[in-house]
Amino acid sequence: MSVKEKFQKFLEERLPVQAFKDLSSHKMVPEHKQAFWYYFGGITLFFFIILVFTGMVLLFQYQPGLESSHASVLRIVTKVDFGWLIRSIHSWGANLMLAAAFIHMFSVYFMKAYQKPRELTWLTGLGLLGLGMGLGFTGYSLVWDDMAFFATKIGIDMMEGIPGGEYIADIIRGGPEMGGLTIQRMFALHVVILPWIFIGLLGAHLFFLQIHGNKIPEGIEKSGEYRKVPFFPNFIFSDLYVWLICLNLLAVLAAMYPWHIGAEADPLAPSPKGIKPEWYFMAMFQLLKLMPAHVAGMSGELFGNMLFGAAAMFWAAVPVWNPAGTVGRRAKLATYVGLLGLMFIIGFTIWGYTAHPV
Amino acid sequence: MTRRHWLDWILQGVTGLYALVLAFPLLKFLQSGEGEAEEKVTQIKIEKNVIPDPGTSKIFKFGSKPGIIIRRPDGSVHALSATCMHLGCTVDYDKSEDKITCACHGGRYDASTGANISGPPPAPLPLLKLEEKDDGFYISKA
Amino acid sequence: MNYPQWIIEGVGGPGIIGIIAVSHVFISQFAVGGGLFLPITEYLARRNNDPEMLEYLHTHTRFFTILTSVVGAMFGVGIWFAIGLVHPDATAFLIRNFVLAWTIEWVWFFLEILSLIVYYYGWKTLSPRTHMMVGWVYMFTAIMTLVTINGILCFMLTPGDWIQNQSFWSAMFNPTYWPSLLMRFLVCLALAGLYGLITAARMSTANGLRTRMLQYSARWFIPTFVFMLFAMGWYMLMLPEETRNMLFSGMSGFARGNFAILTRISMLTILFTATMGFMIFFGAYANPEEFGGGKIAFLMISALFVTGAGEWTREVLRKPYVIHSVMYSNALLAADAKDMETAERPFLPRIEWRKDGESDGQAMFRTQCRSCHTLDGYRPLREFLKGRDEKSILSLLKIMRPGEKNPYRNIMPPTVGTDTELAMLARYLTSEVSSAK
CATH class of the missing domain: 1.20.810.10 (Cytochrome Bc1 Complex; Chain C)
Structure with a gap:
């Protein structure tokens, strides 16, 4: 018996190797x-x-x-x-x-x-x-x-x-x-x-x-x-x-x-020119920049964050509002929301980069 | 051994060799340390009042390693490396014995020549070059 | 300096040569590898009486003939056009010294194409015995084209004893000749296997031919995988020591625009050789059913990249020469530069050909800088010299004069000319830099 075979035997006697193989x-x-x-x-x-x-x-x-x-x-x-x-x-x-x-x-x-x-x-x-x-x-x-x-x-x-x-x-x-x-x-x-x-x-x-x-x-x-x-x-x-x-x-x-x-x-020192976050935060960054100082009685920042938070919750909850078995218009809705989300992220990221050249 | 066996064996060996070559950057990265100061220091100066009386000594920094300067009871001054040749502890001057001793394993050295007298040290302590000038002691590598 | 010169912005002249040459190498080394692949596969198929394998080989030969004899040869002629126009002096030098080799090369090439055409069109009409013979002739002549051209390519990096004895044979069989030949030969075998995979993937799955041919072609990569590391090591050992040291200069530090990039590219070459070995194993050999278009595409891109990286490394190792120790990359002869270390000599009278309306400064620029630099594209001077005034450009030019004190002597050819001439060049460069967008 070679060393390899011996080692395999050693393992097989102690662990459910065969079960894993199956x-x-x-x-x-x-x-x-x-x-x-x-x-x-x-x-x-x-x-x-x-x-x-x-x-x-x-x-x-x-x-x-x-x-x-x-x-x-x-x-x-x-x-x-x-x-x-x-x-x-x-x-x-x-x-x-x-x-x-x-x-x-x-x-x-x-x-x-x-x-x-x-x-x-x-x-x-x-x-x-x-x-x-x-x-x-x-x-x-x-x-x-x-x-x-x-x-x-x-x-x-x-x-x-x-x-x-x-x-x-x-x-x-x-x-x-x-x-x-x-x-x-x-x-x-x-x-x-x-x-x-x-x-x-x-x-x-x-x-x-x-x-x-x-x-x-x-x-x-x-x-x-x-x-x-x-x-x-x-x-x-x-x-x-x-x-x-x-x-x-x-x-x-x-x-x-x-x-x-x-x-x-x-x-x-003053903030460096053209400061921007990493690309994966860009869309969020650009959205927050658009917020006016005050929206509906709260600060624009807070409103932007709440907006983003709500969108994220909505996104995470997609199994709830588009469960298995939905057909027709409602089933398509999820796809449209997805496309919208994708377009928002890509669009705002590009916008962010054009607004902040290096 | 069949031809097939040989081929497998060679292919595995060469794969290992590729892994070794590609691991080279990683090994070099892990090995890279600081340790540049040591080379740069060639000479340091020690004030005379550091060892004013016979029987006094002082451990000082020479590059990244310790050195020791001793004024023996007879008044002669010596400078030596203070790293024990046994396992690298830092030695000290024992005034009562007029010897350099190492606390770790009890090695003893002559205070002038650095010769290993007793205990585990396998070699004498290296001497440093000492020049006495009016304004202090100048110590450099021997 | 003696001939008209083609100036290219953007990718630059060397970039054009590089693109054409790498494409040519990628196909012509396949042609050499195919020189072995076709007759050996035919021999095996006939010995085992395997008509399906022969059918595969016939399909492969059609693809092979078109690609190598048409596209490969076209790029080959393209190289001549490009180097002749971009670097006429080095081209003239190589023609003068290697007339015999070029002639031999041309004869082999002619026989190679001839036998390939007979091999392809005689597939059904020739007797198996004759066809096999034609195949072996193709193999021999294809290998001989590599054996010949390899000497000239290696000579440019390691002229070896030629510098002393000017002997044609010393030039051909120079220090890196054998390791380079081994490396190129291994690349040929690998490419033969890779292109073999393309045809194999298009075979019918019905009778297991596809799987069989995929695994057969994959095996062609084994010699390359096994011996390439050793061949690279051998090659490195044969390089002059200062050239070899350049390969290790990029271990620490990430500054751009120096030799550090050489370390990186050579590491990538080793990585790609290893990963391609695994890709072929996991993709084509061990999992042939799932091997298809996308996987082949990435394999070919990897192969093209590693071919380009290898050729690029060899070219950059030669810096600052076009022919090592003989001619600088801007056509200045090393002997002339040596002569100018001690005495100041005018350079303008050496420029035999002038563009219409070219100022003296512009002519200096064209002959001394343009071989490697562009204004805005590859190695852009407008960017490198940005923020410098005429005085500082002139002092930079003077620092770069021939001699041991020139800090750029291992990277760039020295600047030559009298003080007045360099001042003209400095003025021209200043005007170009200040006219930047």
Whole structure:
């Protein structure tokens, strides 16, 4: 008996290996003309794994602190061997993960994969997207350059506009003004608190997916124009193939367009010209800018936030107002709302960028 | 071994080699540290009043590592590296014995030459070059 | 300096050469790889008496013939046009020194195309034995075209002993000749397999031919995957030490516009070789049923990228020369520059050809800067010199004169000319910079 066989025997005697093998050999995944969109969940997961890995490695060189945050990032990108590369992979990976997550969300929405029995998968997915944006926000601030400083400041100030938000803002800031404790708390959120919640939710999300399987869009299911392919090896190998493409894409972006670092944050300096948030906050940022000082007796900020909050709640509640089995006009309504949401996000993002040239 | 076996074996080996080459940046990244100050320091100055009397000593910073300057009871002044040759603890001058001793494992060195006298140290303490001038002691690498 | 020169804004002259040359390499190395792929596959099919595999090969040959003999050859001629117009001096130099090699190359190429045409059109009419023979002739001549051209390409980076003895054979079999030949040969095999996948994916699934041919073509990538790393290592060892060190200059620091990019591109080359190996394994070999259009497209894009990256690395390693240690990238001869280290010599009289109405400053600019720089596109001078006045541009130009003190000597050719001439160039550059939008 070879070493490999011995090891397999060792495992089989202690773990239900055969049960797992049966499970994976019987698992089938639908394949049809829209199956392309299934890849995006996996892509998001791939970038998340990359982020966890590069993030852990960056902890070996990054030093949080008012004096050291910016200095250590500067040291990473200029002095540390391949520091620019690891940091670029982390930054680019974060942006690509969020992009993939958005595409994943919209494709799931338009396939109506949120309907019974998949409501929990939908909600955990939205939670993951929110956490992902939170990770983006906290991670961005850790560089502590001028852009990051003001973007963080604006972000936290915005929270103050919500009732009870001052309390949260004070906790995050560690006082009335941004300072060393802000970095410390952002750091704690970014590397421990949010990732742990993220991993927990991710586990639930994947568990639900495993129970319910991939949703076949109704039209395709009715017409029968689909086939089932084995999860192993067909689907998993295709997924690996796509992951390799993503790895190449990420490597090219990180190597050819290393991530920028600005001058060290100076609370007394005027905000840098053309200041704008990361692209995934752009639509929200642009919407809030449109708000007049006062709307209906409350501050424009508050109104904008409430508007956005209400829209998000409405979006999350789509399984309630468009449950499985709805047909005709009402079923189409959800699609129109989705298109409207998509157009709003794309439109306002483009508008935001044209209004804030670099 | 069949031909097929050999091929699998080679392919796995080469895959490992690719992994190694691609892990090279990661290993270099983790290995990168600070440690530049050490090279830059070539000479430091110590005021005379730091060791005014015979039997006094002072541990000072030489680059990133400690050094020790000693005025022995006979009045002679010596400067040595203060990192124990055994496991890198910082040594001290023991006035009563007129020896350099290490508290960690009881190593002892001669206070002038740095020669290892007893205990675990495998080698003598390196001497630093000492120049006495009117305004102080100038210490540099030997 | 002696011939008319084609000036291109935007991507720049070298950019045009690069685009055409990479396209040519991507197809012509496939042609060489196909030189092995076609007869070897035919041999295997005939030995195993496998009419389906022969049918596959026939389909593949049609695709192959059209792509390599028409498109590949067109790009090849395109390179001649482009280099002759963009860099006439270097082209003239290569023609003068390699007349014999170009002639040999042309003969092989002619035989290659001839045998390919006979091979394709004789598919049904020739006897199997004769057809096989034609195939082997094609294989031999195709490989010989690579064997010949490889010497000239490598010579430009590592002229080796030629600098002392001026011998044709030293020039051909220069230090990087063998590792480069191995690398290119491996790329040829990989490309043969990759294009083989394209035809295979279009085969019928009915009798398992598609799966069989996908797996067969995928195996053609194995030698490349196994030996490429070693070939790259060998190549690196044969480079002159200062050139090799440039490859490691980008480990730390992310500044743009220096050699750091070289480190990044060469790392990407290794990554892509590895990932393409896995893509072919997971895509075509282990999961042939799901292998289709999109996956092929990404595989081909990766292959095109890595071809471009490899050629680009070789070209940049040569900086600041077009022919290493002999001719700078702006056609200035290294020997002339050496001569000018000690004595100031006028440069304008050396410019044999003038554009209509060209001022002296503009002529200096065209002959000394334009080979690499554009005004607003690739390596844009308007951007690089922004904010500098005439005095500071002039002092920069003077710093770049030949000699050990020139801090740019490993990146850019030195500036040459008298003080007055450099002042004319500075004035011209200032006027261009200030007229920026």
